[in-house]
Amino acid sequence: MSTDTPARQDTAPDRPDRPGRRPGTSTPPIAFVGTGRMGGPMAANLARAGFDVRVWNRTADRAELLTGAGAAVAPSPAEAVRGAGILVTMLADGPATGQAATGPDGFLADAPGLVWVQMATVGADWTARLGRLAARRGVTFVDAPVSGSEGPARAGQLIVLASGPDGIRDVLAPVFGAVGRATVWLGPAGAGTSAKLVLNNWLVDLAETTAETLSFARRLGLDPTAIVDLLQSTPLGSPYAVQKATTMLTGDFTPAFALKHALKDAELAVQAARASGTELALTQALLPRWRQAAASHADDDLAAVYTAA
Ligand SMILES: NC(=O)c1ccc[n+]([C@@H]2O[C@H](COP(=O)([O-])OP(=O)(O)OC[C@H]3O[C@@H](n4cnc5c(N)ncnc54)[C@H](OP(=O)(O)O)[C@@H]3O)[C@@H](O)[C@H]2O)c1
Numbered sequence: 001m002s003t004d005t006p007a008r009q010d011t012a013p014d015r016p017d018r019p020g021r022r023p024g025t026s027t028p029p030i031a032f033v034g035t036g037r038m039g040g041p042m043a044a045n046l047a048r049a050g051f052d053v054r055v056w057n058r059t060a061d062r063a064e065l066l067t068g069a070g071a072a073v074a075p076s077p078a079e080a081v082r083g084a085g086i087l088v089t090m091l092a093d094g095p096a097t098g099q100a101a102t103g104p105d106g107f108l109a110d111a112p113g114l115v116w117v118q119m120a121t122v123g124a125d126w127t128a129r130l131g132r133l134a135a136r137r138g139v140t141f142v143d144a145p146v147s148g149s150e151g152p153a154r155a156g157q158l159i160v161l162a163s164g165p166d167g168i169r170d171v172l173a174p175v176f177g178a179v180g181r182a183t184v185w186l187g188p189a190g191a192g193t194s195a196k197l198v199l200n201n202w203l204v205d206l207a208e209t210t211a212e213t214l215s216f217a218r219r220l221g222l223d224p225t226a227i228v229d230l231l232q233s234t235p236l237g238s239p240y241a242v243q244k245a246t247t248m249l250t251g252d253f254t255p256a257f258a259l260k261h262a263l264k265d266a267e268l269a270v271q272a273a274r275a276s277g278t279e280l281a282l283t284q285a286l287l288p289r290w291r292q293a294a295a296s297h298a299d300d301d302l303a304a305v306y307t308a309a
Contacts, residue, residue: 027086027171028084028086030051030085030175031053031055031074031080031084033080033088034091034096035057035066036091037258038146039057042088042179043066043069043088045178045179051178053072054071054072054073077101085113087114088119089116090120092264094122097118112138113139115139115168116134119146121261121268122145141164143164145195146159147199149257156179156181157180158179158180158181160182161193162192164189169185194272197265197272203262203265204265204286205282207241207244207303210241210245212309228242228246248303248306253303254301255301263287270283289309290308
């Protein structure tokens, strides 16, 4: 494992001297597929850093928002990758990514030589499947999910959990440098997703225990806010748990990380654990409650699991 902490890019919005390319680099045009809560700011940061970025999104309005940052909008995934050297995918999950890859106007239709950087959280099985699809089309596959949510995505402060062929690191360093504060190279493709599943397992268990702790305190007649203050004054209160606890108590579930995606990630972690011959007893136990919460709060922040605790 190695960590690169690249120098921050110049984030000036316009580069009249070199429209479309970051000066001093040979980074080819970048296709960016999936401009949602995470992909939108990531693509904007790439465009603002001076890369030639063509975006595609199923809901075109969400892609159009990025023209202000200097990105061009493509009418299909296939058009987005035409002439591009690098493709970044940041779609919801494996099925959506597979559809954009091989469906009508899919980006794998004619893309030999492309470097495909898959950054969404799609789990181990889909990562292997997408890697095989790429190999069959002469496309280099890089598995690079990210740690950090909407705020870090906007600030270009994500941590990139990169995995793939060694030879590609230098080419991707400026790309990862524009979206993140650090890149950790973990090994061959698949290792990034494994690390992401492990981190997500920690995250979902922490969110559930936060929700249960607040609910437990309330049922014992305590003021949950006082418990959060107490936790915060000791090493027990991790910044993430304290932030989620505060969100849970305010009841403002404006999404930073939608519950539907967090539930998907909990399910992906349980599946990967089973496939590796182990069991995630805590994560398995939270699934029924999270599914119940997601029935009415799928698009809300994962803090909405408090409603089922
Ligand atoms: N939010 C976070 O904190 C966070 C952090 C790390 C990783 N992630 C992961 O990053 C990925 C994206 O998350 P997000 O928060 O950006 O989600 P999001 O805001 O819901 O965006 C999802 C994206 O996928 C597209 N999409 C969904 N279903 C599709 C389909 N069937 N065909 C084509 N496009 C489809 C959406 O298009 P439309 O705009 O048309 O709906 C949108 O571009 C997920 O895998 C998530 O688990 C999220």
